[in-house]
Amino acid sequence: MLGLGLTVLAISLPPWPGAALVLGTALTVxxxxxxxxxxxxxxxxxxxxxxxxxxxxxxxxxxxxxxxxVTLADGGPARAGLLLLxxxxxxxxxxxxxxxxxxxxxxxxxxxxxVPAPVVDVxxxxxxxxxxxxxxxxxxxxxxxxxxxxxxxxxxxxSTAGLGxxxxxxxxxxxxxxxxxxxxRGYEGTLRVLVPEARVSLRFTAASLLLxxxxxxxxxxxxxPLS
Amino acid sequence: MHIAEGFLPPAHxxxxxxxxxxxxxxxxxxxxxxxxxHPESTLLLGAAGAFTFxxxxxxxxxxxxxxxxxxxxGLGAILFRPPIMAVLGTIVLLxxxxxxxxxxxxxxxxxxxxxxxxGPWAGYGAYRLLRRFGAPLMAGVFAxxxxxxxxxxxxxxxxxxxxxxxxxxxxxxxxxxxxxxFAVTQIPLAISEGLLTVLVMRLLVQxxxxxxxxxxxxxxxxxxxxxxxxxxx
Numbered sequence: 370m371l372g373l374g375l376t377v378l379a380i381s382l383p384p385w386p387g388a389a390l391v392l393g394t395a396l397t398v399x400x401x402x403x404x405x406x407x408x409x410x411x412x413x414x415x416x417x418x419x420x421x422x423x424x425x426x427x428x429x430x431x432x433x434x435x436x437x438x439v440t441l442a443d444g445g446p447a448r449a450g451l452l453l454l455x456x457x458x459x460x461x462x463x464x465x466x467x468x469x470x471x472x473x474x475x476x477x478x479x480x481x482x483x484v485p486a487p488v489v490d491v492x493x494x495x496x497x498x499x500x501x502x503x504x505x506x507x508x509x510x511x512x513x514x515x516x517x518x519x520x521x522x523x524x525x526x527x528s529t530a531g532l533g534x535x536x537x538x539x540x541x542x543x544x545x546x547x548x549x550x551x552x553x554r555g556y557e558g559t560l561r562v563l564v565p566e567a568r569v570s571l572r573f574t575a576a577s578l579l580l581x582x583x584x585x586x587x588x589x590x591x592x593x594p595l596s
Numbered sequence: 597m598h599i600a601e602g603f604l605p606p607a608h609x610x611x612x613x614x615x616x617x618x619x620x621x622x623x624x625x626x627x628x629x630x631x632x633x634h635p636e637s638t639l640l641l642g643a644a645g646a647f648t649f650x651x652x653x654x655x656x657x658x659x660x661x662x663x664x665x666x667x668x669x670g671l672g673a674i675l676f677r678p679p680i681m682a683v684l685g686t687i688v689l690l691x692x693x694x695x696x697x698x699x700x701x702x703x704x705x706x707x708x709x710x711x712x713x714x715g716p717w718a719g720y721g722a723y724r725l726l727r728r729f730g731a732p733l734m735a736g737v738f739a740x741x742x743x744x745x746x747x748x749x750x751x752x753x754x755x756x757x758x759x760x761x762x763x764x765x766x767x768x769x770x771x772x773x774x775x776x777x778f779a780v781t782q783i784p785l786a787i788s789e790g791l792l793t794v795l796v797m798r799l800l801v802q803x804x805x806x807x808x809x810x811x812x813x814x815x816x817x818x819x820x821x822x823x824x825x826x827x828x829x
Contacts, residue, residue, distance in 0.1 A: 373701070380602050380609065380702055388602075417697040420600040427777065431762050432769040439773075442763050452603070459602025463701055467694045487631035487638060488624050492687045494642020499649040499691065506650055530795030533671075536650045537800055541807050544643035548636050557635060 371398065371577040372466025378584055379458035384451040386595050387588040388458035394584055395461040405468050413464055421456040425449040472496055477564045490560045498543060505539055506532055598692065598707050599755065601700025608759050613705025616686075619713045623682035630680075641676075645684045648672050649691060666789045670744030671796065673716035674723050674737060675811050685712025710751035719744025733801075734794050741793035745786035749778045 372395075379391040399405045428449040431442035442448070476496065479489050509532060513519060518528040548556075604612070630637050651668035672681045686708050692698040699707045723740030727733070753774040762769030800808060 376601070376702060380604075380606050413697055417600055417700075420598075420698075421603075424600055424603055427756075427773065428760060430773070431764050432773045444763070456600050456602040459700065459702060460600065460697065463601050463693065464697065466701075467697075472691075472694065485624055485628045487628045488683060488687075490631070490638045491627065491641045491645060491683070492690075494639060495645030495649060495684070495687050496691065498642055498646035502646050502650045503653060506653075526792070526795065530792055530799060533651060533666075533792065533796035534799035534803065537647050537796070537807075538804055540643035540647040540650075541640065541804065544639040548639045551639075552636075560638065 370574065371580065372462050372464075372469065374462075374577065374581045375465060375584075376459045376462030378581060379455055379462055382585065382588045383592055384455040384458075386591045387584075388451075388454040390584050390587055390591075392454070392458040392461055394580065395458065395465050399461070399465055399468065403465065403469050410464070410468075413468075414461065417460040417464075418457055421453055421460065424456065425453040428452060473562075474565060474567065477562060486559065493560060493562070494544075498540060501543070502536055502540055506536055509535055598689070598699035598711070599703040599752065601693070601697075602702060603700070604703050604706055604755070604759050606702075608755070609702045609705060611705075612703075612709050612755065616705045616708040616713060619679075619682045620686050620708065623679040623686075626679045627683050641680070641684070644672070644676050644680075645687050648681075648684055649688045652688065652692065653696075666741075666792060667711060667715060667745050667748055669711055669715035669748060670719035670723075670741030670789070671737075671793045673720040673744060674740050674797075675808075675813060677812075678713075678716040678720045681716040682708070682712050685716065688712075706752075706755050710748045710755065714751045715744040715748035718747035734797065737797045738790040738794050742786045742790035745789045746782060749782045749786075750775070753778055 375391050375395050379388050382388065382391070399410055400407060426449065429442060429445040430439055431445070432439060473493075473496065476489055476493050479492075480486050510528075513528040513531070517524065518531075519525050627641065631641070648668050651666055651671065669681065669685065672684065676684065686704075689699055689704060689707050689712060690701075693700050693704060719740040719742075722743035723736045726736040726739050731739075753771055756774045757767050757770035760770055761767045762773060765772075
C-alpha cells in the first residue's frame with residue numbers, strides 16, 4: 370500500500386515540491402526500514418531513470434515557430450525538469466512495492482480482488498515459467514557465444530532466431546510435461562498453491578496512511594512558498 | 597516503446613486504462629471459457645505468456661547497427677490470436693513493470709492499449725489479409741510482425757502527443773516530433789523484428805509443427821501440406 374500510495378501521490382501532487390517529497394520519502398523507506406542495499410537499488414533504478422531522462426529530453430524542443438523548424442522550447446527545461454522529477458519519484462514508488470512484495474504471494478490473492486481464477490492461474494504459470502525460460506535462454510546464449518555465434522551480423526541473426534525458437538519449444542515442452550505430471554495427480558483445471566498466511570498489520574497500515582497524509586500536507590503547505 | 601512510470605498525467609493514465617479495459621475483459625472471458633472447456637490450456641497459455649515475456653527480453657540486432665528488443669506482439673497474435681494476446685500482453689506488461697522496471701503501473705493502461713491491443717490486432721489483420729490473398733506464410737508472418745511493431749509505436753506517439761502537446765504547434769506538432777523520433781529508430785527495428793520473426797517461424801515450422809497445428813497456424817490435411825510448401829519456399 371505504501372509503495373503504490375507513493376506512486377499515486379507522485380503523479381497526482383504538483384511535481385514541485387510534491388514529487389521531490391515523494392522521492393525523498395521513498396528513498397528513505399527503501400534504504401531504511403525496507404533494508405534494500407544501496408547498490409542493489411541503484412542497479413534496479415538506473416534502468417527506469419534512463420527512460421525518464423530520455424523521455425524528458427523531448428520536452429526541451431519545439432517544432433515549428435518563427436526561429437526554425439526545431440528550436441529550444443520556451444520553458445522547456447522547467448517542464449522537462451518537473452517531468453523528470455515526477456517520473457523518477459513514481460518509479461521509485463513502484464520499486465518500493467516491487468522490493469517489498471513477493472509476486473508469488475500477491476498473485477493468488479488477486480482472485481479475492483475479482484480477477485478470474487483462470488487468468489490468475491495463467492499469470493502464475495507465466496511468472497514461474499518465465500524465469501526458468503530466461504535462465505535457459507541465457508545459458509543457450511552463452512553456448513552460442515562460445516561457438517562464435519555472435520561474432521558476425523549474419524551469425525547474430527541466426528543465433529537470435531534460434532533463441533526465439535528454443536524459447537517457444539522449451540516453453541511448450543515444459544507445459545506438456547507439467548500437464549502430464551498434474552494429470553497423474555488428478556488435475557481438474559485449478560492450480561492450487563500454498564499461500565502463506567499474511568495478516569494485515571493495523572500498525573503498518575496506519576503508519577503508511579499517516580506518512581502519505583503527511584507528504585500530501587507538506588506538499589500543499591510548501592507549494593506556495595517554494596513556487 | 598513502453599511509456600515509463602509516471603510519464604502520463606493522471607487523467608490520461610485513467611483514460612487509457614478505461615479504453616483498454618473492454619478488450620482485456622473480452623480477452624479474459626475468452627481465456628476463461630477456453631480454460632473451462634480445456635483445463636490443460638492453462639499450462640499452454642502460461643507457457644505462451646512466458647514465451648512472450650522471454651521474447652521481449654531478447655536482444656535484437658538492428659539494421660542501423662544499434663540493438664533493441666522485439667515487441668513479440670506480432671508473433672504472439674499470429675500464434676495465439678489477438679483476444680488472448682490482450683490478456684497475455686497485460687500480464688507480461690505487468691511483470692515487466694514490476695520485475696524489470698520497464699513501463700509502469702500508472703501507464704499500464706496506455707501500454708496495454710498500444711502493445712497488447714492495437715499492435716496484435718493490426719499485425720494479425722495484416723497477416724490474415726495477406727494470407728487471404730494467397731501470399732506465402734512467411735510473407736504474412738513478416739507483414740504481421742512489421743505492422744504490429746510499427747502500429748505500436750504510432751499509437752505510443754499519439755499517446756505522448758496527447759499528453760505533451762507542443763507549445764507552439766499543439767498536438768500535431770508534438771505528433772510530428774514524437775513520430776519522427778520513433779520513425780528514425782523504429783522503421784529499421786520493425787524491419788528487424790519482421791526478419792527475426794520469419795527466422796523464428798521457419799525454425800518452428802521445422803521443429804514444432806504439432807504445436808503450430810494445435811494453435812491453428814497450420815490447418816490439417818491438404819491445406820497443411822500447402823502451408824508447409826509455402827513455408828519451405
